[in-house]
Amino acid sequence: MNNKQIEIRTEAVEKRFGKTLLFRNIDIQLKNGDSFYITGPNGSGKSTLLQILAGIQRPSSGSVTYTVNNSILKNDYYKDFFGFTGPQVNPYDMLTAVENLKFMASESIDNNKIFEFLEKFDLYRHKDKAVKYYSSGMKQRLRIIHALIHDPEILMLDEPCSNLDTKGCHIVYQTINDLKADKILIIATNESDDINLCSKGINLEQQNIK
Secondary structure (H helix, E strand, O other): OOOOOEEEEEEEEEEEEOOEEEEEEEEEEEEOOOEEEEEOOOOOOHHHHHHHHOOOOOOOEEEEEEEEOOEEOOHHHHHHHEEEEOOOOOOOOOOEHHHHHHHHOOOOOOHHHHHHHHHHOOOHHHOOOEHHHOOHHHHHHHHHHHHHOOOOOEEEEEOOOOOOOHHHHHHHHHHHHHHHHHOEEEEEOOOHHHHOOOOEEEEOOOOEEO
């Protein structure tokens, strides 16, 4: 059970690329146990908003604030609290799954924990194979493991079932359902099954919190 009280709050977040406005006036408030989807047409800014929430991109205007136990976190520290994955998170092709997780996650991660996740995501038998020989779906499973392995308080997923078969999607959904009760879950997606994992969200085409 997570004893940390986490909150994410955005105020009037806007993002422009040159003269192109993606979205504006995005006000979100999330705390432990909240599950939130970001949806909208291609090009509406789903991934961009997720990356702004993760601190990967900056908003053109507005603010994103993280608090832990009512104390505001500085930018240097809040990334310690979340696991993120998306198409731009790429494992190293020349390394094995185990080597990737040790390198990308931390040398402090115990091998038994790595093996447990690889078994859960049906990658254990491929653990010593270079990732360059993995299918796109296997790489996606490895990305999800990377986001989860630290047991983060905040989980941010960009199209988590991209390239996954039915079995892979089932593993992801079951794992997220088991974990999300005391975490903050944010998913950028247009998939109805992903959206159904969440209790609330935003459609960037409408720019209304639902």
